[in-house]
Amino acid sequence: MIHVEQAQLRSMLQSGVEELSLDLNNDQIDNMIVYLTLLSKWNSVYNLTAIRDPKEMVKQHLLDSLSAAPAFKDAKNILDVGAGGGLPGMMLAITYPQAKVSMIDTVSKKTAFLTQAKTELGLRNVTVHTGRVEALQVKEPFDVITSRAFSELANFVNWSGHLLADGGQFIAMKGVQPKQEIDSLPAGWHVDKLQALTVPGLQAERHLVFIKKTQA
Numbered sequence: 001m002i003h004v005e006q007a008q009l010r011s012m013l014q015s016g017v018e019e020l021s022l023d024l025n026n027d028q029i030d031n032m033i034v035y036l037t038l039l040s041k042w043n044s045v046y047n048l049t050a051i052r053d054p055k056e057m058v059k060q061h062l063l064d065s066l067s068a069a070p071a072f073k074d075a076k077n078i079l080d081v082g083a084g085g086g087l088p089g090m091m092l093a094i095t096y097p098q099a100k101v102s103m104i105d106t107v108s109k110k111t112a113f114l115t116q117a118k119t120e121l122g123l124r125n126v127t128v129h130t131g132r133v134e135a136l137q138v139k140e141p142f143d144v145i146t147s148r149a150f151s152e153l154a155n156f157v158n159w160s161g162h163l164l165a166d167g168g169q170f171i172a173m174k175g176v177q178p179k180q181e182i183d184s185l186p187a188g189w190h191v192d193k194l195q196a197l198t199v200p201g202l203q204a205e206r207h208l209v210f211i212k213k214t215q216a
């Protein structure tokens, strides 16, 4: 991306961030643009995302992920399952440097990109895992487990439930309100809250689904 285009992308991102009323400083916005540049560069070789136009990436990846960010403001230890090119995990790690953000994906070229981006962005709060989430074992369970464009809610909960701390929650990013998936949640889990999201520059429906363990 040439310099002029980067300035345009930055101003698009900045106005979206203002529309979302997010409290991000210039360094954080700059880091998001560095991430976007890396994603765009690696995408030509690694196929990290089908969206190739950087302006569409600002809307459909960066601002889409950032529209969910307020839901994570109190999280201390987040896992992004099926993080792919790092969405929403990278946006959360830049927005909340005080939180630990782990990302997992089965595809090693995607996690190689995430590891490189972590280094280039200087994100000390990021941990990257390669493999299936079902097989992941950690010492410290997560208080929030998230995913975007990952799987049906039942699979998400069944495959990652062992990683959730007591009192923790899943926050799934979905398009249209996933009524059927909610009805098919495994026993012992319930939807605590459903939230419609507005993404600057996008008309598409977006929802957050908050899922918690049902108390016995």
Ligand SMILES: C[S@@+](CC[C@H](N)C(=O)[O-])C[C@H]1O[C@@H](n2cnc3c(N)ncnc32)[C@H](O)[C@@H]1O
Residues within 6 Å of the ligand: 049, 081, 082, 083, 084, 085, 086, 087, 088, 104, 105, 106, 107, 110, 131, 132, 133, 134, 147, 148, 149, 150, 159
């Ligand atoms: C459609 S992509 C979404 C990527 C990213 N979250 C986004 O919104 O751009 C789903 C990702 O989940 C990963 N995946 C699929 N099954 C998985 C599993 N069992 N454990 C971890 N990652 C998985 C895939 O490799 C893929 O990168």
